[in-house]
Amino acid sequence: MTRFLKIFAFFLLIHFINPNLYAQTQKLPLDDLLLQDSIYKSNKKKVLNFSLKEFDMLFLEFFNRKQDPNIVLTKAEFYTYTVQIATFSDRLASLYPDQKELAAENKQEWLSENYQDYLEYKGSQKK
Numbered sequence: 001m002t003r004f005l006k007i008f009a010f011f012l013l014i015h016f017i018n019p020n021l022y023a024q025t026q027k028l029p030l031d032d033l034l035l036q037d038s039i040y041k042s043n044k045k046k047v048l049n050f051s052l053k054e055f056d057m058l059f060l061e062f063f064n065r066k067q068d069p070n071i072v073l074t075k076a077e078f079y080t081y082t083v084q085i086a087t088f089s090d091r092l093a094s095l096y097p098d099q100k101e102l103a104a105e106n107k108q109e110w111l112s113e114n115y116q117d118y119l120e121y122k123g124s125q126k127k
Contacts, residue, residue, distance in 0.1 A: 086110035
């Protein structure tokens with residue numbers, strides 16, 4: 001299995017472990033979309049130049065901070081992680097052209113992550 005597929009298998013595993021991480025069918029609020037767009041524009045070039053090691057570190061940092069019951073990410077922090085993870089899908093699509101569709105689906109999943117759902121998940125951690 002290629003490294004690309006291993007990364008996406010890991011993403012899918014994370015989505016199955018945490019039911020609040022699956023792609024949302026609802027639209028994000030306009031202010032969230034504007035924040036995502038701003039984050040995308042300011043991080044695109046940097047993220048597209050990430051090595052797989054840098055991406056792995058980013059992904060694990062997000063996962064660890066998200067799972068830590070003592071940490072609540074701000075909306076900007078949350079979307080910075082999810083937008084960067086989504087943007088890296090563009091890099092993977094360029095590295096593995098035969099996997100463009102999978103990369104596009106993964107990107108959409110990460111861009112549909114909702115901060116409000118994250119806050120509800122954090123609230124359930126404390127119960």
